[in-house]
Amino acid sequence: MASIFSHAFVAYGVNSTFTEHPYWKRCLFFSIVLSVLPDADVIGFLIGVPYDSPWGHRGATHSIVFSMMMAALVTALFFRDYFQSKMRLLAAFTLLSLSAISHGVLDAFTNGGLGVGFFWPFDNTRYFFPYHPVQVSPIGISAFFSHYGLKVLLSELIFIILPTTAFIIVSKIYSKMRKD
């Protein structure tokens, strides 16, 4: 995994394109939840689920289908007041889906563990991108205060936080130009 901070920050970046909308805060909150939720599958290590099985770490919960199912569930449960407006509903569902899918995308850029089961349930192959500059994150906060933890944070700063910040700045400039 990439660290929980990076997953949440990318979800913020995804939502930064919609800050003008009245439902932005709610969407942001659930987007962050969905962006970190896939790593709940580490519980599998404790209960004996093999890492490389479909429900092992980075398997089904990191897939595109699972991400969209979770986004649909959150939209149905917490965005009922948008049912009158198809556009609002679609926007919320899209932001939630992209935030959830971004988790697997970041993990596929890391340099450790098994790849990501993007295409579960159709294909259980685990995938990495050809280029993986992000140091795989340790599990647990205390591990960040070590030499390796600093290496992880530095790689995430360069390859995740800075590009996401650039994206947020560009989208803010763009939305300001549209208003003027």
Ligand SMILES: [Zn+2]
């Ligand atoms: Zn993960």
